[in-house]
Each structure stands twice: as structure tokens, then as C-alpha cells.
Amino acid sequence: MPNEQAHLRQAEHNSKFLIEIGKCDTANKFNDWQVVVMFYIILHRVDSIIDKLIQCSPHGHEARMKYVARLIQFSSIREEYFNLYRFSIYARYECGKVAIDYEKVRSLYTYLLTSIDSIQQAI
Numbered sequence: 001m002p003n004e005q006a007h008l009r010q011a012e013h014n015s016k017f018l019i020e021i022g023k024c025d026t027a028n029k030f031n032d033w034q035v036v037v038m039f040y041i042i043l044h045r046v047d048s049i050i051d052k053l054i055q056c057s058p059h060g061h062e063a064r065m066k067y068v069a070r071l072i073q074f075s076s077i078r079e080e081y082f083n084l085y086r087f088s089i090y091a092r093y094e095c096g097k098v099a100i101d102y103e104k105v106r107s108l109y110t111y112l113l114t115s116i117d118s119i120q121q122a123i
Helices: 004-024 031-054 061-070 078-093 102-122
Strands: none
Touching: 004 031, 031 061, 031 078, 031 102, 061 078, 078 102
16 A cells, blocks of 8 residues: 555656646636546645544545544535535536535635645645
8 A cells, every 4th residue: 555655756757737727728618627636646645644643544435534523633624525526526427417616615725725734744
């Protein structure tokens, strides 16, 4: 299983991809994919914290959600993480049936990045 540093490298890799998508997608035709990439950046940042705290990487979204729900370190971002997860589900599986407010997702993503930086500094 990946360790804390591997998760951070993957988050950085995904961040570079998000920047590239943004450069190419000036007409915002691929916001759905940007939402998915944002979620996976946050997912790997969360996994890096879980690994640092309890030396384990979650096996799947359900296990990760339980850690986010239970670990006190995530108390300040629980609702936002769950919301971003929900938006990524809409983007991946609802095939445009659910309108996604991209600016709201971008704001949520930015908040999560800043909050996760604070959590990582505190542990």
C-alpha cells in the first residue's frame, strides 16, 4: 500500500494534471473531469494524513469515509470532504443529469486544500 509520501506525490501529480486541463479547457467543456481530478487530489492528501496518523491506507471510499468521520483531525473538513465526494459522484456517474455548480466546487476545493495544509502542519 502507498505510504504518506506516495500519496503526496500522487496528489502533486494530479494537481499538475488539473492545471493542464484548465489550460486546454478554456470553454469549460470538461468541468466534470476537473471536479473528478480535484476530488482525487484531496483524496490523496487525506490518505497521506491517515497514513501518518495510523500507518494505514484505506481500502476504498467507504473505509476512507469512516476515517474522515471518526478521526478528530478531520473534524474541520468532514462536511466539505463529503460534499466534494458527492460532486465527484455526480460528475462520474450522473452523465449530466445533475447540474454541478463548478464555482462552488472550486471554492470547496480551495477551502479543503488550505484546511488540509493546516491539518498536516499540526500533526
